[in-house]
Amino acid sequence: MDEIESGEDVVAAFRAARLAAEEHMIAMDDAGSTWHETTITGIVLQHAHPTVKFVDFSQRQEGTTGADWLWWWVDESGEAFGMLVQAKRLKVGSRWTIDFSYPDGTSAQRDKLFASARELGVPPVYGLYLGTQAYRAPVTCGRADHDDSDCLACRMATVSLLPAILATVGGGMNSDNDAIWAVEHAIPFETLVDPAEQPDCAYDRNLALVDGELRDLLLANQHGARHVAKALFERVSSVRAMQFSAASELMIEGDSEQLFDRYPSDRGHLGVAYFEHILRGLRTAAPAYVLDVLADQSVPPSVADLVEGVVVVQL
Template sequence: MSVMDLSGMDDALDFRAALVRAREAVETHVTRVDAMGHAWHETTLTDLLLEQAWPAMRALPFNQVQEGAVGADWLWWWLDQDGTAFGMLVQAKRLHADPWRIDYGYRGGAQLRDLLSAAEALSVPPVYCLYLGSKAFRAQFACDAHEEGDCARCHAATVSLQPGIIAAHAAALPVDFSIRQAIPLEYLGDPNQDTRPPLLAGMSLPADLEQFLYEDQRGANAVARHLLKRVIEVRAGQLSVDVGDVRVAPDQVYKDLPDDRGHLYEPYFPNILRGLRTSPPDYLHDLLAGRPVTATLPSSVAGVVVLTL
């Protein structure tokens, strides 16, 4: 099946409805498991998410690592009908209670470092899929837009994405920072979300990048901008703007990017926008066509999840 064949299914799909349905299934599962007094696990929740969001989200495992795929990372590619693609390397993490924490630093920090370096090798942003439990589970962490009673955003936050560049920073902060900064998965690709970032004082931007940031965006562009917006919001709380040249991938949509990094571990424009491409990478074409993947990819990657926008 070619990329265009897959995108042709898109008319029949309500992408956001699929993500909402999947999140509701995850929320029901964690609520029942909490009532049982048992623990819920990332791999179970990811299976449930993929099952419920199919075919808006489709998992394509790599043959060579199928056996050891438990706990591995997945490459998510958000695909537009015109071929524009946004990739991210995703690792699932759950929110724990007693004490409240997200174990970004699992295995002495090696797991976080491996995710960041594998994402760099793939020229995509590292991203955490955070399973934050039910609204009742984290009742003490009300969201910033909290509504008394049955807050819709707190429900939506059950399955959230957190850019890895923020997570690397958040690992040293109280867990409520991560909970508040994470973006509900179902908000990505939702045309009703305002994904324009705040202005960064003292930074002059190339015209194409300024258009990307402040004019209407849809699809893969909007997903990339939503993540970038959240990173810029975190960055905006810090001092000093430092602008220069950065490396780019050849099929990257925006090539002339500021290298401002603030207190984050690396420049955030390229960290996010290296994943936004004019066309999907060769290994995704191979997978969609049912061919074996010949590209050399980091061994931690279990496969690809395709999200058709």
């Protein structure tokens, strides 16, 4: 493998990628034109390289729907976390919208994302392109140190991630509330591996049911692949904590490739057993095709036929 990057190096690479995406968005907005998910994805990957290594399998025609990219975060211990990311952009007009059900107004696209993620053994995630700080004004980060002219927290939100199971919790498919809910619960991309950003899962509704390494994941500071997994899990856990449905005490089994072999079966109002749904992407070792990407070897059709490309981040 190539030299492992430090967390700070990865944060810097993602920041450079976000700044480049912002520059393109500003140029297109100034020209009275539209920026698209496919273009922004290309810019992000281009400017995060070589810290981020990627391979694409097809060149799809530019459009309004982002393709699915399979991301793997691999750390020095050999552990890895995978997620299937579909790009979506925020549209600002008389109301805010993100086309989670695009293009046919049904859940067909979302169902396909979830099915592909399940087949690949990773959680489905939306990569949200939320536009510039000016594009989203007057909505802000709400922090006490917010600066209307140039706020780092608002600017970092330009490229964010959202666990897909949270996309329509705010109001339901095609609800006016979904876009606002998504923006509020998304994770700025460049904070995902920032050592200074430690997710807090101590309030999880099912904490009493877990022990060993899984309990340690929730309660102790993490780094590498576990940190990325925990960051996504925390967003889902925080939403479950606000729901009043009773938690189940039943446990479900993981598979042999997953880091954990038992998870709480609790779904709340999320529709899936959220522990397994997110943490199935956390593995004791990266799949063989991830090593193929790092070695510039071809990826098997069983993966290449499901996604636009594979991205590997060494932590």
